[in-house]
Amino acid sequence: MAEISFSDWQKKLVFVAQQTKQAMDKNRPFVRCGCQKKLWMQNAYKCLYCGEWYCKECAEIHFGKTVAEYRAQHPVAVLTET
Numbered sequence: 001m002a003e004i005s006f007s008d009w010q011k012k013l014v015f016v017a018q019q020t021k022q023a024m025d026k027n028r029p030f031v032r033c034g035c036q037k038k039l040w041m042q043n044a045y046k047c048l049y050c051g052e053w054y055c056k057e058c059a060e061i062h063f064g065k066t067v068a069e070y071r072a073q074h075p076v077a078v079l080t081e082t
């Protein structure tokens with residue numbers, strides 16, 4: 001993961017806190033990705049490391065690999081998927 005500055009981390013923490021608040025909403029739980037796309041929770045991907053939620057496209061960039069690339073590298077994962 002690329003180095004990010006302290007102020008960037010602070011911005012990210014605020015952003016992730018906003019997302020968490022949206023996700024906890026009982027009536028309309030959703031998160032807004034950093035790209036402004038609005039995501040229902042079942043379409044959102046949470047980063048294990050920084051806690052931020054992403055849409056599929058941004059998750060692929062953030063996690064450093066597309067789903068297609070992962071499956072090509074891990075063929076067994078395709079077989080065990082339901």
Ligand SMILES: [Zn+2]
Pocket residue numbers: 047048049050051052062
């Ligand atoms: Zn992350």
Ligand SMILES: [Zn+2]
Pocket residue numbers: 033034035036037054055056057058059
């Ligand atoms: Zn996005």
